[in-house]
Amino acid sequence: MHSKFKDPRRVEYSGAGFHGSQADLFEEKKESGLEKAQSKIGMVTSLMKQNLGNMLNSNAQLGDIENQSVKLAGTAQRFREHSQQLERQSRCRNLQKLACLAVFLSVFVLVLYYFSPTEIEQ
Numbered sequence: 001m002h003s004k005f006k007d008p009r010r011v012e013y014s015g016a017g018f019h020g021s022q023a024d025l026f027e028e029k030k031e032s033g034l035e036k037a038q039s040k041i042g043m044v045t046s047l048m049k050q051n052l053g054n055m056l057n058s059n060a061q062l063g064d065i066e067n068q069s070v071k072l073a074g075t076a077q078r079f080r081e082h083s084q085q086l087e088r089q090s091r092c093r094n095l096q097k098l099a100c101l102a103v104f105l106s107v108f109v110l111v112l113y114y115f116s117p118t119e120i121e122q
């Protein structure tokens with residue numbers, strides 16, 4: 001089954017064979033297709049520019065985050081060192097208290113022994 005009308009997409013425009021309004025219509029379609037393509041190119045270009053801007057902002061934010069994490073790591077290291085120093089000082093104080101208590105108890109036992117009444121002989 002053949003149709004009377006040819007598919008305009010399959011017809012190549014050479015300028016010959018088109019008369020009047022047919023040629024104008026084809027040129028309009030050609031221009032509107034070009035305008036559509038230019039419009040799409042413009043949209044894609046603007047999206048690419050936005051994406052590039054977003055990427056640059058993201059890189060700047062990543063740099064800031066990296067700097068903050070380096071600072072935080074340094075602060076954490078200083079905190080660790082300080083807490084270890086405080087722990088050592090606390091152990092020394094506890095050891096000193098324990099030594100004082102041992103000396104006090106030793107002296108107390110010696111005093112009790114020295115001043116205790118002697119056993120009575122039977």
